[in-house]
Amino acid sequence: MDPRCPARKLLDRIGTKWTSMVVKVLAEEAPDELRFAELRRRIPGISQKMLSVTLQSLVRDGLVARRVEPTVPPAVHYRLTELGLSLERPLSALRVWAETHMPEIDRSNQLADESPPG
Amino acid sequence: MDPRCPARKLLDRIGTKWTSMVVKVLAEEAPDELRFAELRRRIPGISQKMLSVTLQSLVRDGLVARRVEPTVPPAVHYRLTELGLSLERPLSALRVWAETHMPEIDRSNQLADESPPG
DNA sequence: CAGTATCCTACCCGATACTG
DNA sequence: CAGTATCGGGTAGGATACTG
Numbered sequence: 001m002d003p004r005c006p007a008r009k010l011l012d013r014i015g016t017k018w019t020s021m022v023v024k025v026l027a028e029e030a031p032d033e034l035r036f037a038e039l040r041r042r043i044p045g046i047s048q049k050m051l052s053v054t055l056q057s058l059v060r061d062g063l064v065a066r067r068v069e070p071t072v073p074p075a076v077h078y079r080l081t082e083l084g085l086s087l088e089r090p091l092s093a094l095r096v097w098a099e100t101h102m103p104e105i106d107r108s109n110q111l112a113d114e115s116p117p118g
Numbered sequence: 119m120d121p122r123c124p125a126r127k128l129l130d131r132i133g134t135k136w137t138s139m140v141v142k143v144l145a146e147e148a149p150d151e152l153r154f155a156e157l158r159r160r161i162p163g164i165s166q167k168m169l170s171v172t173l174q175s176l177v178r179d180g181l182v183a184r185r186v187e188p189t190v191p192p193a194v195h196y197r198l199t200e201l202g203l204s205l206e207r208p209l210s211a212l213r214v215w216a217e218t219h220m221p222e223i224d225r226s227n228q229l230a231d232e233s234p235p236g
Numbered sequence: 237c238a239g240t241a242t243c244c245t246a247c248c249c250g251a252t253a254c255t256g
Numbered sequence: 257c258a259g260t261a262t263c264g265g266g267t268a269g270g271a272t273a274c275t276g
Contacts, residue, residue, distance in 0.1 A: 006216035007138055007209075013223075015133020017249070020125055036258050047250060052259060062226030073256085073257040083222055090211040097208045098124035104201055105131075108180030135269070154238050165270065170239060191237040191276085 013061060018046055018054045020091060026064065026080045027088040033067065033077035063087060131179060136164055136172045138209060144182065144198045145206040151185065151195035181205060 014020050025042045026034060034042070040051055055078060058064035063084035069075040080088065132138050143160045144152060152160070158169055173196060176182035181202035187193040198206065 005139065006220040007142070007213040008135075009220055010212065010216040010223075011129075011133050011138055015129050017126075020129055021123065024125070040258095048259070049251090049261095050249065053249090060227055060230045061223045063223070068258095071257095074259090076258060083219060083226075086219065087215060090208065090215045093208040093211055094128065095125040097205060098128040101201060101204065102124040102127055105128075105179045105181075108201075109178055112178045158238095166239070167241095167271090168269065171269090186238095189237095192239090194238060 013057065014087075014091065016054070016057075018043065018050050019058065020095075021046075022051070022054050022058065023063070023080070023084065023088060023091060024095070026078060027085070027092070030080050030085060030088075033079040036076050036078070039078065058084070131175065132205075132209065134172070134175075136161065136168050137176065138213075139164075140169070140172050140176065141181070141198070141202065141206060141209060142213070144196060145203070145210070148198050148203060148206075151197040154194050154196070157196065176202070 014023070021043050022039065025039060036051070036055075039055075040046060040048065043051065046054075055064060055066070059066050059078075062081060065079050065081050067077045067079075069077070132141070139161050140157065143157060154169070154173075157173075158164060158166065161169065164172075173182060173184070177184050177196075180199060183197050183199050185195045185197075187195070
């Protein structure tokens with residue numbers, strides 16, 4: 001709807017529920033790889049389906065690389081690409097901000113809950 | 119669902135369709151204020167309703183301050199708070215990344231559209 | 237001018253079951 | 257092991273009309 005704003009497009013992607021978490025977990029392990037089940041274990045609460053669609057979208061965007069070992073059963077490995085790694089930098093800055101300032105945001109919301117009804 | 123991850127919570131907020139755009143426009147004007155209609159003019163495509171709910175959520179989070187001049191008709195002014203300004207820093211880093219790298223992401227998607235069906 | 241109120245649709249995401 | 261298929265609830269967000 002505003003194709004001229006790259007930031008909007010980017011947030012459409014990394015703003016989905018699990019994407020930033022998947023990138024974070026892969027970044028912590030980078031440049032090593034993680035298998036599907038390992039990722040799942042490290043992301044509490046994610047379903048098989050959501051991990052699958054999230055990874056597909058990241059692969060499609062070129063942020064994550066997928067490597068299949070043609071064994072049986074198959075072993076599939078995921079890692080951040082160079083592009084994914086470069087995204088991790090500004091993303092981790094945002095994480096630091098969140099860890100520092102979310103308490104303030106929470107407090108602001110509590111104030112809003114208490115005062116305006118009265 | 120994962121209340122322990124502040125980054126998730128933050129992205130839930132700034133990941134909504136118009137939030138980052140509103141913050142950006144307010145940041146460009148900071149420390150000056152903008153009125154409701156001025157904001158609307160500077161954000162092509164946003165509806166009155168979505169600007170309203172987006173601003174309410176930002177005010178509630180303590181990222182934006184709202185000031186009403188009790189004239190008739192009323193004049194309402196918005197500006198970023200200190201907290202909002204501090205968020206603008208990592209956010210603008212993400213914008214720079216987006217402007218630099220969205221073309222790569224787009225190209226990656228085009229490749230995905232062309233090759234895998236064939 | 238700066239909002240609400242209402243209706244409506246698309247789609248995100250979770251739960252569950254099935255497969256090579 | 258690493259997925260896909262299907263169903264359904266909740267909600268983000270657009271269109272439109274109304275108000276102090």
